[in-house]
Amino acid sequence: MDKLVIEATRSSPALEFDAETCRLSIKGESYPENAAAFYTPVFAWLKEFLADLASGAAVQVDLEILYLNSSSTKVMLNFLDLLEHAAQSGVLVTINWRYDPDNEAILECGQDFSEELKTVMFNLVEQTEDLS
Amino acid sequence: MKDFDLVRLRDDLSKRGILMVFSGPFSHCIVEEFGNAVRHYLENARLSRAAMMxxxxxYVEQAQNVGNYLRRWESEPHGARIINSGIVIIARDDEHYVISSGNLLAPQDVGPLTAQLEQLRTLDKMGLKALHKEKLRQPLTEWGSGGLGLIQMARKATAPLQYTLTAVDEWVFFTLRVVI
Structure with a gap:
Protein backbone atom coordinates (compact mmCIF):
# COMPACT_ATOMS: atom_id res chain seq x y z
CA MET A 1 0.00 0.00 0.00
CA ASP A 2 1.37 3.44 -0.98
CA LYS A 3 2.26 6.00 1.66
CA LEU A 4 -0.19 8.85 2.05
CA VAL A 5 1.67 12.15 2.16
CA ILE A 6 -0.14 15.50 2.16
CA GLU A 7 1.75 18.79 2.53
CA ALA A 8 0.53 21.38 5.00
CA THR A 9 -1.18 24.58 3.88
CA ARG A 10 -2.08 27.54 6.07
CA SER A 11 -5.46 25.99 6.90
CA SER A 12 -4.78 22.26 6.58
CA PRO A 13 -2.29 19.97 8.33
CA ALA A 14 0.61 17.87 7.03
CA LEU A 15 -0.19 14.15 6.95
CA GLU A 16 2.17 11.22 6.64
CA PHE A 17 0.64 7.77 6.82
CA ASP A 18 2.99 4.83 6.30
CA ALA A 19 1.41 1.38 5.98
CA GLU A 20 4.79 -0.37 6.14
CA THR A 21 5.86 1.03 9.52
CA CYS A 22 2.22 1.35 10.75
CA ARG A 23 2.88 4.94 11.79
CA LEU A 24 0.44 7.74 11.02
CA SER A 25 1.06 11.37 11.77
CA ILE A 26 -0.97 14.55 11.45
CA LYS A 27 0.71 17.83 12.23
CA GLY A 28 -0.49 21.42 12.01
CA GLU A 29 -3.68 23.44 11.83
CA SER A 30 -7.02 22.39 10.42
CA TYR A 31 -9.69 24.87 9.32
CA PRO A 32 -10.10 24.10 5.62
CA GLU A 33 -12.97 25.61 3.65
CA ASN A 34 -14.57 22.17 3.39
CA ALA A 35 -13.34 19.75 6.07
CA ALA A 36 -15.36 16.79 4.73
CA ALA A 37 -13.80 17.17 1.27
CA PHE A 38 -10.26 17.66 2.60
CA TYR A 39 -10.37 14.49 4.72
CA THR A 40 -12.13 12.22 2.17
CA PRO A 41 -8.85 10.74 0.77
CA VAL A 42 -7.52 10.41 4.34
CA PHE A 43 -10.51 8.28 5.38
CA ALA A 44 -10.26 6.19 2.21
CA TRP A 45 -6.59 5.42 2.95
CA LEU A 46 -7.24 4.67 6.64
CA LYS A 47 -10.15 2.30 5.94
CA GLU A 48 -8.11 0.31 3.42
CA PHE A 49 -5.12 0.21 5.78
CA LEU A 50 -7.15 -0.97 8.77
CA ALA A 51 -9.00 -3.61 6.70
CA ASP A 52 -5.65 -5.23 5.79
CA LEU A 53 -4.29 -5.33 9.35
CA ALA A 54 -4.05 -8.59 11.26
CA SER A 55 -5.33 -8.81 14.80
CA GLY A 56 -2.41 -8.08 17.13
CA ALA A 57 -0.75 -5.61 14.73
CA ALA A 58 0.47 -2.43 16.38
CA VAL A 59 -0.30 1.04 15.02
CA GLN A 60 1.14 4.30 16.32
CA VAL A 61 -0.66 7.56 15.61
CA ASP A 62 1.02 10.89 16.38
CA LEU A 63 -1.25 13.91 16.42
CA GLU A 64 0.46 17.26 16.84
CA ILE A 65 -2.43 19.59 16.25
CA LEU A 66 -2.12 23.33 16.79
CA TYR A 67 -5.69 24.29 15.97
CA LEU A 68 -8.92 22.53 14.93
CA ASN A 69 -12.02 24.44 13.88
CA SER A 70 -15.43 23.02 14.78
CA SER A 71 -15.90 21.10 11.51
CA SER A 72 -12.43 19.59 11.79
CA THR A 73 -13.19 18.60 15.40
CA LYS A 74 -16.09 16.46 14.18
CA VAL A 75 -13.97 14.95 11.41
CA MET A 76 -11.17 14.19 13.90
CA LEU A 77 -13.61 12.33 16.14
CA ASN A 78 -14.71 10.22 13.15
CA PHE A 79 -11.04 9.50 12.44
CA LEU A 80 -10.44 8.45 16.06
CA ASP A 81 -13.63 6.33 16.00
CA LEU A 82 -12.23 4.28 13.10
CA LEU A 83 -9.09 3.62 15.14
CA GLU A 84 -11.24 2.74 18.16
CA HIS A 85 -13.14 0.14 16.10
CA ALA A 86 -9.85 -1.36 14.92
CA ALA A 87 -8.67 -1.52 18.53
CA GLN A 88 -11.88 -3.30 19.52
CA SER A 89 -11.16 -5.94 16.89
CA GLY A 90 -7.71 -6.63 18.29
CA VAL A 91 -5.34 -4.08 16.70
CA LEU A 92 -3.04 -2.43 19.26
CA VAL A 93 -3.58 1.27 18.66
CA THR A 94 -1.51 3.91 20.44
CA ILE A 95 -2.48 7.54 19.90
CA ASN A 96 -0.16 10.29 21.10
CA TRP A 97 -1.94 13.63 21.36
CA ARG A 98 1.00 16.01 21.47
CA TYR A 99 0.27 19.44 22.85
CA ASP A 100 2.19 22.60 23.61
CA PRO A 101 1.58 23.47 27.30
CA ASP A 102 1.06 27.12 26.23
CA ASN A 103 -1.84 26.06 23.97
CA GLU A 104 -4.49 25.11 26.56
CA ALA A 105 -7.30 24.81 24.01
CA ILE A 106 -5.51 21.89 22.36
CA LEU A 107 -5.00 20.09 25.66
CA GLU A 108 -8.72 20.55 26.41
CA CYS A 109 -9.57 19.26 22.94
CA GLY A 110 -7.42 16.16 23.55
CA GLN A 111 -9.17 15.62 26.89
CA ASP A 112 -12.59 15.87 25.16
CA PHE A 113 -11.48 13.20 22.66
CA SER A 114 -10.01 10.91 25.30
CA GLU A 115 -13.45 10.78 26.98
CA GLU A 116 -14.91 9.38 23.74
CA LEU A 117 -12.41 6.52 23.42
CA LYS A 118 -12.18 3.34 25.47
CA THR A 119 -9.99 0.71 23.82
CA VAL A 120 -7.22 2.66 22.12
CA MET A 121 -4.27 3.77 24.21
CA PHE A 122 -4.71 7.56 24.17
CA ASN A 123 -1.79 9.50 25.62
CA LEU A 124 -1.75 13.23 26.26
CA VAL A 125 1.89 14.10 25.67
CA GLU A 126 3.26 17.48 26.67
CA GLN A 127 5.69 18.71 24.02
CA THR A 128 8.76 20.29 25.48
CA GLU A 129 10.81 22.77 23.47
CA ASP A 130 12.46 21.02 20.53
CA LEU A 131 16.13 21.99 20.74
CA SER A 132 17.43 19.78 17.94
CA MET B 1 -19.52 61.40 -6.58
CA LYS B 2 -19.74 60.36 -2.94
CA ASP B 3 -16.60 61.08 -0.96
CA PHE B 4 -15.53 59.19 2.16
CA ASP B 5 -14.28 60.89 5.26
CA LEU B 6 -11.61 58.32 6.07
CA VAL B 7 -10.08 60.47 8.80
CA ARG B 8 -13.38 60.47 10.68
CA LEU B 9 -14.00 56.78 9.99
CA ARG B 10 -10.53 55.85 11.29
CA ASP B 11 -11.00 58.08 14.34
CA ASP B 12 -14.37 56.47 15.05
CA LEU B 13 -12.89 52.94 14.82
CA SER B 14 -10.09 53.95 17.16
CA LYS B 15 -12.45 55.50 19.74
CA ARG B 16 -14.48 52.30 19.79
CA GLY B 17 -11.37 50.19 20.41
CA ILE B 18 -11.63 48.51 17.01
CA LEU B 19 -8.23 47.10 16.08
CA MET B 20 -9.06 45.32 12.84
CA VAL B 21 -12.11 45.08 10.63
CA PHE B 22 -12.99 43.23 7.48
CA SER B 23 -16.17 43.88 5.52
CA GLY B 24 -17.05 42.44 2.14
CA PRO B 25 -17.36 39.05 0.46
CA PHE B 26 -15.82 36.31 2.65
CA SER B 27 -13.75 33.94 0.52
CA HIS B 28 -11.67 31.23 2.20
CA CYS B 29 -8.52 33.15 1.16
CA ILE B 30 -9.77 36.19 3.06
CA VAL B 31 -10.54 34.05 6.13
CA GLU B 32 -6.92 32.75 6.06
CA GLU B 33 -5.22 36.08 5.29
CA PHE B 34 -7.20 38.18 7.74
CA GLY B 35 -6.74 35.46 10.37
CA ASN B 36 -3.00 35.54 9.78
CA ALA B 37 -3.01 39.31 10.22
CA VAL B 38 -4.98 38.95 13.48
CA ARG B 39 -2.38 36.51 14.82
CA HIS B 40 0.53 38.76 13.86
CA TYR B 41 -1.19 41.70 15.51
CA LEU B 42 -1.80 39.79 18.75
CA GLU B 43 1.74 38.38 18.79
CA ASN B 44 3.11 41.92 18.50
CA ALA B 45 0.78 42.96 21.33
CA ARG B 46 2.56 40.29 23.44
CA LEU B 47 -0.64 38.42 24.15
CA SER B 48 -0.14 34.96 25.70
CA ARG B 49 -0.30 32.09 23.24
CA ALA B 50 -3.40 30.65 24.92
CA ALA B 51 -5.29 33.95 24.70
CA MET B 52 -4.14 34.55 21.14
CA MET B 53 -5.35 31.12 20.03
CA TYR B 59 -12.53 34.69 14.78
CA VAL B 60 -12.29 31.58 12.50
CA GLU B 61 -15.66 30.24 13.68
CA GLN B 62 -17.33 33.61 13.17
CA ALA B 63 -15.73 34.27 9.78
CA GLN B 64 -16.55 30.74 8.55
CA ASN B 65 -20.13 30.99 9.87
CA VAL B 66 -20.62 34.27 8.02
CA GLY B 67 -18.93 32.93 4.87
CA ASN B 68 -20.88 29.66 4.88
CA TYR B 69 -24.18 31.43 5.37
CA LEU B 70 -23.55 34.05 2.69
CA ARG B 71 -22.44 31.39 0.19
CA ARG B 72 -25.90 29.83 0.36
CA TRP B 73 -27.21 32.88 -1.47
CA GLU B 74 -24.75 32.74 -4.38
CA SER B 75 -27.20 31.16 -6.79
CA GLU B 76 -30.21 33.17 -5.63
CA PRO B 77 -31.46 35.87 -8.04
CA HIS B 78 -31.63 38.56 -5.33
CA GLY B 79 -28.68 37.27 -3.30
CA ALA B 80 -26.11 39.96 -4.15
CA ARG B 81 -27.07 42.23 -1.27
CA ILE B 82 -26.87 39.46 1.32
CA ILE B 83 -23.59 38.03 -0.08
CA ASN B 84 -21.78 41.33 0.48
CA SER B 85 -23.26 42.02 3.92
CA GLY B 86 -20.63 40.31 6.10
CA ILE B 87 -18.39 42.05 8.61
CA VAL B 88 -15.93 40.83 11.27
CA ILE B 89 -14.32 43.04 13.90
CA ILE B 90 -11.55 42.47 16.44
CA ALA B 91 -11.68 45.03 19.25
CA ARG B 92 -10.12 45.72 22.61
CA ASP B 93 -12.25 46.53 25.63
CA ASP B 94 -10.11 47.18 28.72
CA GLU B 95 -8.67 43.81 29.70
CA HIS B 96 -10.69 41.88 27.13
CA TYR B 97 -10.66 41.18 23.43
CA VAL B 98 -14.01 41.29 21.66
CA ILE B 99 -14.68 39.43 18.41
CA SER B 100 -17.87 40.48 16.64
CA SER B 101 -19.44 39.54 13.35
CA GLY B 102 -22.52 40.59 11.45
CA ASN B 103 -24.46 39.72 8.33
CA LEU B 104 -27.92 39.89 6.84
CA LEU B 105 -30.20 36.92 7.52
CA ALA B 106 -33.38 35.84 5.79
CA PRO B 107 -36.27 36.22 8.30
CA GLN B 108 -36.94 32.45 8.37
CA ASP B 109 -33.36 31.77 9.59
CA VAL B 110 -33.61 34.05 12.62
CA GLY B 111 -35.70 31.74 14.85
CA PRO B 112 -33.49 28.61 14.78
CA LEU B 113 -30.32 30.67 15.31
CA THR B 114 -31.62 32.71 18.24
CA ALA B 115 -33.07 29.55 19.85
CA GLN B 116 -29.56 28.04 19.84
CA LEU B 117 -28.02 31.23 21.21
CA GLU B 118 -30.63 31.57 23.95
CA GLN B 119 -29.94 27.98 25.02
CA LEU B 120 -26.18 28.64 25.15
CA ARG B 121 -26.73 31.81 27.19
CA THR B 122 -28.41 29.77 29.95
CA LEU B 123 -25.62 27.19 30.28
CA ASP B 124 -22.62 27.27 32.60
CA LYS B 125 -19.22 25.74 31.75
CA MET B 126 -20.31 22.20 32.67
CA GLY B 127 -23.56 22.56 30.71
CA LEU B 128 -21.65 23.81 27.67
CA LYS B 129 -19.20 20.89 27.92
CA ALA B 130 -22.10 18.40 28.05
CA LEU B 131 -23.81 19.99 25.04
CA HIS B 132 -20.48 20.01 23.16
CA LYS B 133 -20.11 16.28 23.84
CA GLU B 134 -23.61 15.64 22.49
CA LYS B 135 -23.19 17.76 19.31
CA LEU B 136 -19.71 16.38 18.61
CA ARG B 137 -21.28 13.10 17.48
CA GLN B 138 -23.78 14.71 15.09
CA PRO B 139 -22.70 14.59 11.43
CA LEU B 140 -21.33 17.58 9.53
CA THR B 141 -23.92 19.45 7.52
CA GLU B 142 -23.45 20.90 4.06
CA TRP B 143 -23.04 24.31 5.68
CA GLY B 144 -20.69 23.53 8.52
CA SER B 145 -20.52 21.98 11.95
CA GLY B 146 -24.23 22.37 12.77
CA GLY B 147 -23.88 24.70 15.75
CA LEU B 148 -20.74 23.14 17.29
CA GLY B 149 -18.85 26.35 16.47
CA LEU B 150 -21.24 28.44 18.57
CA ILE B 151 -20.75 26.08 21.52
CA GLN B 152 -16.97 26.27 21.13
CA MET B 153 -17.16 30.08 21.12
CA ALA B 154 -19.35 30.02 24.26
CA ARG B 155 -16.84 27.70 26.00
CA LYS B 156 -13.98 30.12 25.33
CA ALA B 157 -15.93 33.28 26.16
CA THR B 158 -15.62 35.03 29.52
CA ALA B 159 -19.24 36.33 29.29
CA PRO B 160 -22.44 34.91 27.74
CA LEU B 161 -22.66 35.32 23.95
CA GLN B 162 -24.49 38.52 23.00
CA TYR B 163 -26.43 39.09 19.81
CA THR B 164 -28.57 41.78 18.20
CA LEU B 165 -31.21 41.72 15.45
CA THR B 166 -32.05 44.79 13.36
CA ALA B 167 -34.67 44.87 10.61
CA VAL B 168 -33.22 46.05 7.28
CA ASP B 169 -35.90 46.15 4.58
CA GLU B 170 -37.05 42.53 4.10
CA TRP B 171 -33.93 41.16 5.85
CA VAL B 172 -32.62 41.03 9.42
CA PHE B 173 -29.10 42.20 10.27
CA PHE B 174 -27.69 39.78 12.86
CA THR B 175 -24.66 40.56 15.03
CA LEU B 176 -22.80 38.29 17.43
CA ARG B 177 -20.39 39.54 20.11
CA VAL B 178 -17.95 37.25 21.93
CA VAL B 179 -15.77 38.51 24.78
CA ILE B 180 -12.47 36.73 25.53
Missing amino acids: DVFAV
Missing part, protein backbone atom coordinates in the same frame (compact mmCIF):
# COMPACT_ATOMS: atom_id res chain seq x y z
CA ASP B 54 -8.73 31.71 21.74
CA VAL B 55 -9.19 35.01 19.86
CA PHE B 56 -8.07 33.34 16.63
CA ALA B 57 -10.40 30.35 17.15
CA VAL B 58 -13.43 32.56 17.80
Whole structure:
Protein backbone atom coordinates (compact mmCIF):
# COMPACT_ATOMS: atom_id res chain seq x y z
CA MET A 1 0.00 0.00 0.00
CA ASP A 2 1.37 3.44 -0.98
CA LYS A 3 2.26 6.00 1.66
CA LEU A 4 -0.19 8.85 2.05
CA VAL A 5 1.67 12.15 2.16
CA ILE A 6 -0.14 15.50 2.16
CA GLU A 7 1.75 18.79 2.53
CA ALA A 8 0.53 21.38 5.00
CA THR A 9 -1.18 24.58 3.88
CA ARG A 10 -2.08 27.54 6.07
CA SER A 11 -5.46 25.99 6.90
CA SER A 12 -4.78 22.26 6.58
CA PRO A 13 -2.29 19.97 8.33
CA ALA A 14 0.61 17.87 7.03
CA LEU A 15 -0.19 14.15 6.95
CA GLU A 16 2.17 11.22 6.64
CA PHE A 17 0.64 7.77 6.82
CA ASP A 18 2.99 4.83 6.30
CA ALA A 19 1.41 1.38 5.98
CA GLU A 20 4.79 -0.37 6.14
CA THR A 21 5.86 1.03 9.52
CA CYS A 22 2.22 1.35 10.75
CA ARG A 23 2.88 4.94 11.79
CA LEU A 24 0.44 7.74 11.02
CA SER A 25 1.06 11.37 11.77
CA ILE A 26 -0.97 14.55 11.45
CA LYS A 27 0.71 17.83 12.23
CA GLY A 28 -0.49 21.42 12.01
CA GLU A 29 -3.68 23.44 11.83
CA SER A 30 -7.02 22.39 10.42
CA TYR A 31 -9.69 24.87 9.32
CA PRO A 32 -10.10 24.10 5.62
CA GLU A 33 -12.97 25.61 3.65
CA ASN A 34 -14.57 22.17 3.39
CA ALA A 35 -13.34 19.75 6.07
CA ALA A 36 -15.36 16.79 4.73
CA ALA A 37 -13.80 17.17 1.27
CA PHE A 38 -10.26 17.66 2.60
CA TYR A 39 -10.37 14.49 4.72
CA THR A 40 -12.13 12.22 2.17
CA PRO A 41 -8.85 10.74 0.77
CA VAL A 42 -7.52 10.41 4.34
CA PHE A 43 -10.51 8.28 5.38
CA ALA A 44 -10.26 6.19 2.21
CA TRP A 45 -6.59 5.42 2.95
CA LEU A 46 -7.24 4.67 6.64
CA LYS A 47 -10.15 2.30 5.94
CA GLU A 48 -8.11 0.31 3.42
CA PHE A 49 -5.12 0.21 5.78
CA LEU A 50 -7.15 -0.97 8.77
CA ALA A 51 -9.00 -3.61 6.70
CA ASP A 52 -5.65 -5.23 5.79
CA LEU A 53 -4.29 -5.33 9.35
CA ALA A 54 -4.05 -8.59 11.26
CA SER A 55 -5.33 -8.81 14.80
CA GLY A 56 -2.41 -8.08 17.13
CA ALA A 57 -0.75 -5.61 14.73
CA ALA A 58 0.47 -2.43 16.38
CA VAL A 59 -0.30 1.04 15.02
CA GLN A 60 1.14 4.30 16.32
CA VAL A 61 -0.66 7.56 15.61
CA ASP A 62 1.02 10.89 16.38
CA LEU A 63 -1.25 13.91 16.42
CA GLU A 64 0.46 17.26 16.84
CA ILE A 65 -2.43 19.59 16.25
CA LEU A 66 -2.12 23.33 16.79
CA TYR A 67 -5.69 24.29 15.97
CA LEU A 68 -8.92 22.53 14.93
CA ASN A 69 -12.02 24.44 13.88
CA SER A 70 -15.43 23.02 14.78
CA SER A 71 -15.90 21.10 11.51
CA SER A 72 -12.43 19.59 11.79
CA THR A 73 -13.19 18.60 15.40
CA LYS A 74 -16.09 16.46 14.18
CA VAL A 75 -13.97 14.95 11.41
CA MET A 76 -11.17 14.19 13.90
CA LEU A 77 -13.61 12.33 16.14
CA ASN A 78 -14.71 10.22 13.15
CA PHE A 79 -11.04 9.50 12.44
CA LEU A 80 -10.44 8.45 16.06
CA ASP A 81 -13.63 6.33 16.00
CA LEU A 82 -12.23 4.28 13.10
CA LEU A 83 -9.09 3.62 15.14
CA GLU A 84 -11.24 2.74 18.16
CA HIS A 85 -13.14 0.14 16.10
CA ALA A 86 -9.85 -1.36 14.92
CA ALA A 87 -8.67 -1.52 18.53
CA GLN A 88 -11.88 -3.30 19.52
CA SER A 89 -11.16 -5.94 16.89
CA GLY A 90 -7.71 -6.63 18.29
CA VAL A 91 -5.34 -4.08 16.70
CA LEU A 92 -3.04 -2.43 19.26
CA VAL A 93 -3.58 1.27 18.66
CA THR A 94 -1.51 3.91 20.44
CA ILE A 95 -2.48 7.54 19.90
CA ASN A 96 -0.16 10.29 21.10
CA TRP A 97 -1.94 13.63 21.36
CA ARG A 98 1.00 16.01 21.47
CA TYR A 99 0.27 19.44 22.85
CA ASP A 100 2.19 22.60 23.61
CA PRO A 101 1.58 23.47 27.30
CA ASP A 102 1.06 27.12 26.23
CA ASN A 103 -1.84 26.06 23.97
CA GLU A 104 -4.49 25.11 26.56
CA ALA A 105 -7.30 24.81 24.01
CA ILE A 106 -5.51 21.89 22.36
CA LEU A 107 -5.00 20.09 25.66
CA GLU A 108 -8.72 20.55 26.41
CA CYS A 109 -9.57 19.26 22.94
CA GLY A 110 -7.42 16.16 23.55
CA GLN A 111 -9.17 15.62 26.89
CA ASP A 112 -12.59 15.87 25.16
CA PHE A 113 -11.48 13.20 22.66
CA SER A 114 -10.01 10.91 25.30
CA GLU A 115 -13.45 10.78 26.98
CA GLU A 116 -14.91 9.38 23.74
CA LEU A 117 -12.41 6.52 23.42
CA LYS A 118 -12.18 3.34 25.47
CA THR A 119 -9.99 0.71 23.82
CA VAL A 120 -7.22 2.66 22.12
CA MET A 121 -4.27 3.77 24.21
CA PHE A 122 -4.71 7.56 24.17
CA ASN A 123 -1.79 9.50 25.62
CA LEU A 124 -1.75 13.23 26.26
CA VAL A 125 1.89 14.10 25.67
CA GLU A 126 3.26 17.48 26.67
CA GLN A 127 5.69 18.71 24.02
CA THR A 128 8.76 20.29 25.48
CA GLU A 129 10.81 22.77 23.47
CA ASP A 130 12.46 21.02 20.53
CA LEU A 131 16.13 21.99 20.74
CA SER A 132 17.43 19.78 17.94
CA MET B 1 -19.52 61.40 -6.58
CA LYS B 2 -19.74 60.36 -2.94
CA ASP B 3 -16.60 61.08 -0.96
CA PHE B 4 -15.53 59.19 2.16
CA ASP B 5 -14.28 60.89 5.26
CA LEU B 6 -11.61 58.32 6.07
CA VAL B 7 -10.08 60.47 8.80
CA ARG B 8 -13.38 60.47 10.68
CA LEU B 9 -14.00 56.78 9.99
CA ARG B 10 -10.53 55.85 11.29
CA ASP B 11 -11.00 58.08 14.34
CA ASP B 12 -14.37 56.47 15.05
CA LEU B 13 -12.89 52.94 14.82
CA SER B 14 -10.09 53.95 17.16
CA LYS B 15 -12.45 55.50 19.74
CA ARG B 16 -14.48 52.30 19.79
CA GLY B 17 -11.37 50.19 20.41
CA ILE B 18 -11.63 48.51 17.01
CA LEU B 19 -8.23 47.10 16.08
CA MET B 20 -9.06 45.32 12.84
CA VAL B 21 -12.11 45.08 10.63
CA PHE B 22 -12.99 43.23 7.48
CA SER B 23 -16.17 43.88 5.52
CA GLY B 24 -17.05 42.44 2.14
CA PRO B 25 -17.36 39.05 0.46
CA PHE B 26 -15.82 36.31 2.65
CA SER B 27 -13.75 33.94 0.52
CA HIS B 28 -11.67 31.23 2.20
CA CYS B 29 -8.52 33.15 1.16
CA ILE B 30 -9.77 36.19 3.06
CA VAL B 31 -10.54 34.05 6.13
CA GLU B 32 -6.92 32.75 6.06
CA GLU B 33 -5.22 36.08 5.29
CA PHE B 34 -7.20 38.18 7.74
CA GLY B 35 -6.74 35.46 10.37
CA ASN B 36 -3.00 35.54 9.78
CA ALA B 37 -3.01 39.31 10.22
CA VAL B 38 -4.98 38.95 13.48
CA ARG B 39 -2.38 36.51 14.82
CA HIS B 40 0.53 38.76 13.86
CA TYR B 41 -1.19 41.70 15.51
CA LEU B 42 -1.80 39.79 18.75
CA GLU B 43 1.74 38.38 18.79
CA ASN B 44 3.11 41.92 18.50
CA ALA B 45 0.78 42.96 21.33
CA ARG B 46 2.56 40.29 23.44
CA LEU B 47 -0.64 38.42 24.15
CA SER B 48 -0.14 34.96 25.70
CA ARG B 49 -0.30 32.09 23.24
CA ALA B 50 -3.40 30.65 24.92
CA ALA B 51 -5.29 33.95 24.70
CA MET B 52 -4.14 34.55 21.14
CA MET B 53 -5.35 31.12 20.03
CA ASP B 54 -8.73 31.71 21.74
CA VAL B 55 -9.19 35.01 19.86
CA PHE B 56 -8.07 33.34 16.63
CA ALA B 57 -10.40 30.35 17.15
CA VAL B 58 -13.43 32.56 17.80
CA TYR B 59 -12.53 34.69 14.78
CA VAL B 60 -12.29 31.58 12.50
CA GLU B 61 -15.66 30.24 13.68
CA GLN B 62 -17.33 33.61 13.17
CA ALA B 63 -15.73 34.27 9.78
CA GLN B 64 -16.55 30.74 8.55
CA ASN B 65 -20.13 30.99 9.87
CA VAL B 66 -20.62 34.27 8.02
CA GLY B 67 -18.93 32.93 4.87
CA ASN B 68 -20.88 29.66 4.88
CA TYR B 69 -24.18 31.43 5.37
CA LEU B 70 -23.55 34.05 2.69
CA ARG B 71 -22.44 31.39 0.19
CA ARG B 72 -25.90 29.83 0.36
CA TRP B 73 -27.21 32.88 -1.47
CA GLU B 74 -24.75 32.74 -4.38
CA SER B 75 -27.20 31.16 -6.79
CA GLU B 76 -30.21 33.17 -5.63
CA PRO B 77 -31.46 35.87 -8.04
CA HIS B 78 -31.63 38.56 -5.33
CA GLY B 79 -28.68 37.27 -3.30
CA ALA B 80 -26.11 39.96 -4.15
CA ARG B 81 -27.07 42.23 -1.27
CA ILE B 82 -26.87 39.46 1.32
CA ILE B 83 -23.59 38.03 -0.08
CA ASN B 84 -21.78 41.33 0.48
CA SER B 85 -23.26 42.02 3.92
CA GLY B 86 -20.63 40.31 6.10
CA ILE B 87 -18.39 42.05 8.61
CA VAL B 88 -15.93 40.83 11.27
CA ILE B 89 -14.32 43.04 13.90
CA ILE B 90 -11.55 42.47 16.44
CA ALA B 91 -11.68 45.03 19.25
CA ARG B 92 -10.12 45.72 22.61
CA ASP B 93 -12.25 46.53 25.63
CA ASP B 94 -10.11 47.18 28.72
CA GLU B 95 -8.67 43.81 29.70
CA HIS B 96 -10.69 41.88 27.13
CA TYR B 97 -10.66 41.18 23.43
CA VAL B 98 -14.01 41.29 21.66
CA ILE B 99 -14.68 39.43 18.41
CA SER B 100 -17.87 40.48 16.64
CA SER B 101 -19.44 39.54 13.35
CA GLY B 102 -22.52 40.59 11.45
CA ASN B 103 -24.46 39.72 8.33
CA LEU B 104 -27.92 39.89 6.84
CA LEU B 105 -30.20 36.92 7.52
CA ALA B 106 -33.38 35.84 5.79
CA PRO B 107 -36.27 36.22 8.30
CA GLN B 108 -36.94 32.45 8.37
CA ASP B 109 -33.36 31.77 9.59
CA VAL B 110 -33.61 34.05 12.62
CA GLY B 111 -35.70 31.74 14.85
CA PRO B 112 -33.49 28.61 14.78
CA LEU B 113 -30.32 30.67 15.31
CA THR B 114 -31.62 32.71 18.24
CA ALA B 115 -33.07 29.55 19.85
CA GLN B 116 -29.56 28.04 19.84
CA LEU B 117 -28.02 31.23 21.21
CA GLU B 118 -30.63 31.57 23.95
CA GLN B 119 -29.94 27.98 25.02
CA LEU B 120 -26.18 28.64 25.15
CA ARG B 121 -26.73 31.81 27.19
CA THR B 122 -28.41 29.77 29.95
CA LEU B 123 -25.62 27.19 30.28
CA ASP B 124 -22.62 27.27 32.60
CA LYS B 125 -19.22 25.74 31.75
CA MET B 126 -20.31 22.20 32.67
CA GLY B 127 -23.56 22.56 30.71
CA LEU B 128 -21.65 23.81 27.67
CA LYS B 129 -19.20 20.89 27.92
CA ALA B 130 -22.10 18.40 28.05
CA LEU B 131 -23.81 19.99 25.04
CA HIS B 132 -20.48 20.01 23.16
CA LYS B 133 -20.11 16.28 23.84
CA GLU B 134 -23.61 15.64 22.49
CA LYS B 135 -23.19 17.76 19.31
CA LEU B 136 -19.71 16.38 18.61
CA ARG B 137 -21.28 13.10 17.48
CA GLN B 138 -23.78 14.71 15.09
CA PRO B 139 -22.70 14.59 11.43
CA LEU B 140 -21.33 17.58 9.53
CA THR B 141 -23.92 19.45 7.52
CA GLU B 142 -23.45 20.90 4.06
CA TRP B 143 -23.04 24.31 5.68
CA GLY B 144 -20.69 23.53 8.52
CA SER B 145 -20.52 21.98 11.95
CA GLY B 146 -24.23 22.37 12.77
CA GLY B 147 -23.88 24.70 15.75
CA LEU B 148 -20.74 23.14 17.29
CA GLY B 149 -18.85 26.35 16.47
CA LEU B 150 -21.24 28.44 18.57
CA ILE B 151 -20.75 26.08 21.52
CA GLN B 152 -16.97 26.27 21.13
CA MET B 153 -17.16 30.08 21.12
CA ALA B 154 -19.35 30.02 24.26
CA ARG B 155 -16.84 27.70 26.00
CA LYS B 156 -13.98 30.12 25.33
CA ALA B 157 -15.93 33.28 26.16
CA THR B 158 -15.62 35.03 29.52
CA ALA B 159 -19.24 36.33 29.29
CA PRO B 160 -22.44 34.91 27.74
CA LEU B 161 -22.66 35.32 23.95
CA GLN B 162 -24.49 38.52 23.00
CA TYR B 163 -26.43 39.09 19.81
CA THR B 164 -28.57 41.78 18.20
CA LEU B 165 -31.21 41.72 15.45
CA THR B 166 -32.05 44.79 13.36
CA ALA B 167 -34.67 44.87 10.61
CA VAL B 168 -33.22 46.05 7.28
CA ASP B 169 -35.90 46.15 4.58
CA GLU B 170 -37.05 42.53 4.10
CA TRP B 171 -33.93 41.16 5.85
CA VAL B 172 -32.62 41.03 9.42
CA PHE B 173 -29.10 42.20 10.27
CA PHE B 174 -27.69 39.78 12.86
CA THR B 175 -24.66 40.56 15.03
CA LEU B 176 -22.80 38.29 17.43
CA ARG B 177 -20.39 39.54 20.11
CA VAL B 178 -17.95 37.25 21.93
CA VAL B 179 -15.77 38.51 24.78
CA ILE B 180 -12.47 36.73 25.53
